[in-house]
Amino acid sequence: MSQQTASLEVRNLTRTFGDKTAVDDVTFTVEPGKMTGFVGANGAGKTTTMRMIMGVLVVHGGEVLWDGRPITAADRARFGYMPEERGLYPKQGILDQLTYLGQLRGMTRKDAAREATRMLERFGLGDRLKDKLESLSLGNQQRVQITASLLHAPTALVLDEPFSGLDPVAVDSMVDLLRDRLREGVPVLFSSHQLDLVERLCDSLVVLSDGKIMAAGTREELKSRGPRRYRVATPPDAGWLRDEPGVRVVDVDGAHAVLELEGEGTQARLLERAVPRGLTEFTPLVPSLTDIYREVTR
Numbered sequence: 561m562s563q564q565t566a567s568l569e570v571r572n573l574t575r576t577f578g579d580k581t582a583v584d585d586v587t588f589t590v591e592p593g594k595m596t597g598f599v600g601a602n603g604a605g606k607t608t609t610m611r612m613i614m615g616v617l618v619v620h621g622g623e624v625l626w627d628g629r630p631i632t633a634a635d636r637a638r639f640g641y642m643p644e645e646r647g648l649y650p651k652q653g654i655l656d657q658l659t660y661l662g663q664l665r666g667m668t669r670k671d672a673a674r675e676a677t678r679m680l681e682r683f684g685l686g687d688r689l690k691d692k693l694e695s696l697s698l699g700n701q702q703r704v705q706i707t708a709s710l711l712h713a714p715t716a717l718v719l720d721e722p723f724s725g726l727d728p729v730a731v732d733s734m735v736d737l738l739r740d741r742l743r744e745g746v747p748v749l750f751s752s753h754q755l756d757l758v759e760r761l762c763d764s765l766v767v768l769s770d771g772k773i774m775a776a777g778t779r780e781e782l783k784s785r786g787p788r789r790y791r792v793a794t795p796p797d798a799g800w801l802r803d804e805p806g807v808r809v810v811d812v813d814g815a816h817a818v819l820e821l822e823g824e825g826t827q828a829r830l831l832e833r834a835v836p837r838g839l840t841e842f843t844p845l846v847p848s849l850t851d852i853y854r855e856v857t858r
């Protein structure tokens with residue numbers, strides 16, 4: 561397959577329910593071949609945003625763009641979507657319904673059955689093809705749901721909590737499948753409450769709080785924003801740092817302190833003052849995405 565170059569963009573997207581603005585002027589881009597984590601507390605507006613991207617909910621303001629132009633129903637039909645409410649039938653055999661879904665998305669019956677079988681085998685479900693969905697464990701049902709969204713070689717993926725309820729092995733096999741798509745240039749947007757997973761998996765992050773964007777960008781962009789933190793040690797006591805201009809002490813524990821520095825030249829001046837006091841450590845601390853998330857949603 562040739563490399564895709566289309567990106568998925570939402571611009572000034574807005575949605576209200578009665579008096580409540582669930583999504584408020586939200587703008588971000590999911591770049592081709594990038595895994596973008598969509599995070600925020602319960603009720604932040606992630607599902608509502610994804611539903612508007614997929615055309616399941618009407619947009620009240622703003623727009624969704626695919627490849628730089630307003631998205632169409634035909635574009636959406638080629639996307640893979642894993643809705644929050646999932647959507648497969650519990651009482652139907654898993655291969656049958658995946659084959660049917662593949663056909664709905666334009667595959668031949670034979671291709672859909674072959675691809676579904678290949679993916680289910682990869683998930684260790686090769687011997688369950690004829691079983692009803694409801695007879696599988698929740699984690700295995702989740703594997704079938706993700707298979708449904710990936711079956712037709714989608715051009716973009718919009719996945720609402722795809723990893724919830726999965727054990728680490730299942731997460732890894734799902735991530736393997738997603739990486740195949742990412743390599744082809746497919747943009748992937750996934751929501752998650754599991755910040756450790758987001759940290760491990762995503763290239764970019766969109767943080768939503770109460771319907772508004774708190775931060776959006778690549779891992780590097782987000783990490784270079786905000787105050788820089790340093791770990792400093794001057795045995796036996798780092799308490800003197802509290803009185804230094806331009807220094808905000810985040811934590812002191814005996815000889816060790818964590819600091820944020822403000823203003824031009826503060827770092828050089830501080831080093832000059834710290835060396836005669838027996839400086840043994842001066843290390844920049846790179847924030848994790850989890851730190852960034854906590855900072856922007858504080």
Ligand SMILES: Nc1ncnc2c1ncn2[C@@H]1O[C@H](COP(=O)(O)OP(=O)(O)OP(=O)(O)O)[C@@H](O)[C@H]1O
Pocket residue numbers: 577580582600601602603604605606607608609
């Ligand atoms: N159909 C609806 N009718 C009324 N209010 C709604 C509807 N759908 C969502 N909301 C409200 O919109 C806000 C955003 O909800 P949404 O489900 O998008 O959040 P979320 O970030 O996906 O949350 P979670 O992580 O819990 O799934 C919430 O206050 C929710 O109660």
